[in-house]
Structure formats: structure tokens, C-alpha cells
Amino acid sequence: NAGVTQTPKFQVLKTGQSMTLQCAQDMNHEYMSWYRQDPGMGLRLIHYSVGAGITDQGEVPNGYNVSRSTTEDFPLRLLSAAPSQTSVYFCASIGLAGNTGELFFGEGSRLTVL
């Protein structure tokens, strides 16, 4: 999707390893979010941010950390990966200016934890 860069697209980890999923947007959006998608459960909100320096927990935050040091970047960190974190992850960038409700998503990251 134009404007949101999410990396990596695929990653295999061993239990206990750490990694960071990167998400960057160039639209100056104030809001960004991370989701995980699992079969039959839709997209569940992990963490979200309402601006640089401000983050909040979503529906399933355990095992994940985030930070928002700049408006552009919103990385998602797994400090000690577990098999339950095997999933597809999506980053979203959200703009509310002018009542447009702009949503842009990254292409997704497929993570497998062995």
C-alpha cells in the first residue's frame, strides 16, 4: 500500500528469540496501529499510537512492546517470541484530518515461531 512500508514480509524465529517488525509512513498521519490476524479471529489490535511519544494497549498487548519516537515510525518488538505469536501482522496508518478517515495498511508480515 502506498505510504506504509512494513518489513520484513516473512520471518521465522525460534522460541525465545527477539525481533522487531518495522513500520514507517510518509503521510504525516498522527495515528498508527499494529494488528495480528489469526484464522477465525479477524484482526486484533495489539498496540496503537495517537502521536509521537504516545502509545496505548489494544486488545492483545501481552508479549509485545512498541514505541513512537517519531511521527513516521512505529516498530513492534517481540522480546521473547513464543509459538502463540505465530501470526500475520499488519501495521496501519490513520489520518483523521478533514473527516476523511484515511486508512493505509502495510502489506503484512508473516511470522512463524518454532
Add this chain to the structure above:
Amino acid sequence: AQSVTQLGSHVSVSEGALVLLRCNYSSSVPPYLFWYVQYPNQGLQLLLKYTTGATLVKGINGFEAEFKKSETSFHLTKPSAHMSDAAEYFCAVLSSNTGKLIFGQGTTLQVKP
């Protein structure tokens, strides 16, 4: 609290029949509402959205949805199903003051010939 409920995890229709996918939401502020479609092993594609103004929203591929505030609903419809409509559909609600975006659990649409 903000939430989204999609009624029916699986919906099956015959080709040419009406498609109706149900979505109810709760939000403490006027919401922005979205419908997305996802084909296997692909990302999310926006079908339509409601932010303000006209409550009947037309989207791509012949889909439309109506925002009914009194019923807190945003059901997705299409008059005549096509085989290519078989996919998973997600309803989402965005808080207009916090930027928090929540998705429903999804509805898989099957279209039978």
C-alpha cells in the same frame, strides 16, 4: 467501549442472490465505519467507508452499506452475488477522536454456482 460484531462467521449464497453481511458496532463518539475484503493470501482492500454525510454509501464491485445510527448497524449488501465475491469480509470502526481502529471477526462469504 468501542466494539464491532459481525453476525455470522460464514455466509453462503447462490450466484445471483442477494448478499447481506451484518455488522453492529458500539462507539461513544460518532464513528467512522469501514468494510474491507480480503482474498486468500492477500492484504485488505477497502470496499467502502462512512465518515460523515449521506448514510447510504456505495463502494466498489457493486457493494453498498447503510449507516443506521438508531440501530448501531452498518450492514453490507450487494443485489446479485458473483463467484468472484467469495472472500472474507471485515467490518471496522474507527473512533473519530482517538484514532483507535477495531475490526470485527470477519465473515467468510461463499458463493455457490
